[in-house]
Amino acid sequence: MKTEALYQKIARTIAEQIQSETLQQGDKLPSIRSAQKLYNVSINTVKLAYLELESHSLIEPRPKSGYFVSQTSQRKLALPSVTRIKATEKKETAQDLVDKVFGTIANEDVTQFALGIPGKNFLPLAKLNKAIIKAVKDRDDSATSYEPVQGSEHLRREIAKWALVLEGKITEEDLVITSGAINAIYNGLMAVTKPGDAVAIETPAYFGVLRAIQLLGLRAIEVPTHPVLGVDLDALKEILPQVAACCFVTNFNNPMGFQMPDENKKELVRLITHYNVPLIEDDIYGNLFFGAERPKPCKYYDEAGLVMWCGSVSKTMAPGYRVGWVAPGQF
Template identity: 75%
Template sequence: MGKEVLYLKIAKIMMEQIQTETLQFGDKLPSLRSAQKLYNVSLNTIKLAYMELESRSLIESRPKFGYYVSHTSQRKLDLPSVTKMKDSKIEGTKEDLIDKVFGTISDSGITQFALAIPGKNFLPLAKMKKSIINVIKSKNDFGTNYEPVQGNHNLRREIAKWSLVMEGKITEDDLVITSGAMNAIYNSLMAVTQPGDSVAIESPAYFGILQAIQLLGLKAVEIPTHPVYGVDLDALKKVLPKLSACCFVTNFNNPMGFQMPNEHKKELVRLITHYNVPLIEDDIYGNLYFGAERPKPCKFYDEAGLVMWVGSVSKTMAPGYRVGWVAPGQFKDRIIRQKLVQTVCSPSLYSDVIADFLEYGRYDHHLRMFRNKVYSNYLQIQRAVTSYFPDNTKISEPKGGFMLWLELDKRICTEDLFDEAFSHKINFAPGRMFSQYDQYRNCMRLNYALEWTDRVESDIEKLGNMIKNNI
C-alpha cells in the first residue's frame, strides 16, 4: 500500500474516533513514537497523518505536551457569516458608541469583556517593577533627556533580537519606536496616503483603524473576511488597482481572531507587490499563539519593502506605557520626519524599562505563561458561550490572541443589549463599532484575557439569559 494512502487511512481511523466521540475534546493522542509502534508504520507516515488531522482543525499541537483533540472537532455552534462587499451609503463610525464603551475603562466594578486590554494577572508586574528600579538607578538624567527621533537604541536592538519570527530579516535600524501600535498605524497611513485615497481593511475591522482612516480624510474599503482564513484575496484583487494602501491584522485578528494561512500571506504580498500598494500589517497579537509556533507575518515574505510591520507591548506587558514600533520598509524616512514634527521623540524612561525587561525579564517565560492562561480562558469562554447562549449563536474560532466574535439571532440589537448588560455591571463591544456601514448590529466582541472567576462565569450566563429573553 502506498505511503500516501496509508497515512490517509490512519488519519481516517482517528477521524472516525473523534466523530464518534471515542476520542473527545481535550484527549491526548499517542505520541508520534507510540503511534508509529501502534500502527507499525514509519515515523514520517504518522507525521503526515497528524498533519492531515491538524489541517482539518481536528487536533492541535501544544508545544512540549503533544497532540490533543481540538475544540473545533466537536463544536456545536456555527462560524460567523462572511459579509458581502458593500456599495451602500457610508454611515461613518459610531463615535458615541465607542465613547460609551471606552467610558467604562476605569470602572473596576465592571466585568470588562469590552476592551482589548489584558487583566493585571496576565502582566509581569513584579518583574516590570524590577526593570523600573534598574533603569532609575542606571540613568543619570532620570529619563529627562531627548532620545533619537527613530527611538531608543537599546529598545530597538532588543525588539530586533526578540523578533525571532523574522529570522534575522529585521535589524534595529529597520525599526522606528512609536507611541503604541495605533500611533504606528496612524503614522503609516499618513506616510503613504493623501486625503481622498482609498484603504482596504477587513470587515469587520478594528474600530481604531476605522477612526484613523476617517480622521485622515481617507475612504475605507471593507473587504469580505472569513472567520478562519481571513481576507478574501479574490475580492481584494478586484479593488487593488484603486487602492493607496491596505491595513490588515493578519495574525489573531481583532475582532475575528483568525490566523491568515501562510499561503494566503504569500499571495497577499505578491499581489501588493504587483500593484505597488503598501500593506500596513498590525501584528500586535502575533506572540499570543495557541499552536506550536509563532506564525510568520506578511513582512517575512516582503522583498520590496512595501509591508509596514507594526508591533507593541500593549497586549503582553504594559498597556499604559504606550510603547510600540513599526518596521516601515521603504517608508522609514517619511515616518521619522513625521515623528519629529509630531512628538520629537518617545519618552525615554518607558523605552528603557521595556528594553531592560526584554533583556533581563525572561520575556520568553512570561509569554509562555501568558499564552497558557489565555488558551485556558479561551476554552472556558467557548464552553460557557456554548452552554449559556442560544443554540443559533455563531462563534469564531481564534487560533490565538484574546478576542471572541459572536453573531447572534438577527432579532438582537447589541447596542440595546449593551445598556441592559451595563446595568448588571457587564460590558462588551457591540458589533456596530466594527464597520462604517449599518451592519453587525447582532454581533459582539468579547475579551477573554481576564481572570476567570465564578463571577465571570456567572456574568457570561447572565449575558446569555439576556439574549434569550430578547429573542
C-alpha cells in the same frame, strides 16, 4: 520531528474519544489509579494527561468525585458567515463606539471584551514595577534626555533581536519606536496617504483603525473577510487599483480571531507588490500563539519593502506602557 510525550499520547487518545462522542458529556473518566493500571504508566503521567485535557476544557474535576467530560467539550459553534459587504467606498464614523468602549474601562462590573488587554490579575505587577525602577536607575540622567528620532537605539536593537520570526530580515535601523501600535498604524497611514484617499480594511475591523481613518480624512473600503482564511483575496484584487493602502490584522485578527494561512499571506504580498500598494500590517497579536511556532507576518514574505510591520508590548506585557514600533520598509 519532536517525539510526542507519553502523557500527550494518552491525552490525545481520550480527546479523540470525546470528539467522536465515544465519551459523552458528563461521562466519568477512570480514576487516576485506574487509568494508571489501564495505560500501564505512572500516576504522574496520568495526572499530566488529565491536566492537558483540562487545559483544553475537555474534562473537568469535581471535588471528591473524580474527572468528568466537560459540558462544553462537544459544543461546536458555527463559524461566522463570510461578510458580503459590497467592496465600495464607505465613510465610517467610529467616535460613538470609541467613546462607549473607553467609557466603561473604569467600571469594574464590566468584563472587557471590546479591548484586547490582559486582566490585571494576570500581570506580574511587582516584577514589572521593579524592572521599571531598575531601568530608570541604570539610565542615570539619560532617561530625561531626547531620544534619537527613530527612538531608543537600545530598545530598537532588542526588538530586532526579539523578532526571531523575521529571521534576521530587520535590524535596529529598520525600526521606529511609537506610542503603541495604533500610533504606528496612524503614522503609517500618514506616510502613504493624503486626505480623500481610500484604504482597504477587513470587515468587521478594529474600531481604532476606523477612527484613525476618520481622523486623517480618509475613506474606508471594506473587503469581504472569511472567519478562517481572512481577507477575500479575489475581492481585494478588484479594488487594489482604487486604494492608496491596505490595513490588515493577519495573525489572530481582532475582532474575528483568524490566523491567515501562510499561502494566503504570500499571495497577499504578491498582489500588493504587483499593484504597488503598501500594506500596514498590525501584528500586535502575533506573539499570543500557543502552538509550536510563532506564525509569520506578511512582512516575512516582503521583498519590495511595501509591508509596514507594526507591533507593541500591549498584549504581551502591559498596555499602559504605550511602547510600540513599526518597520516601515521603503517608507
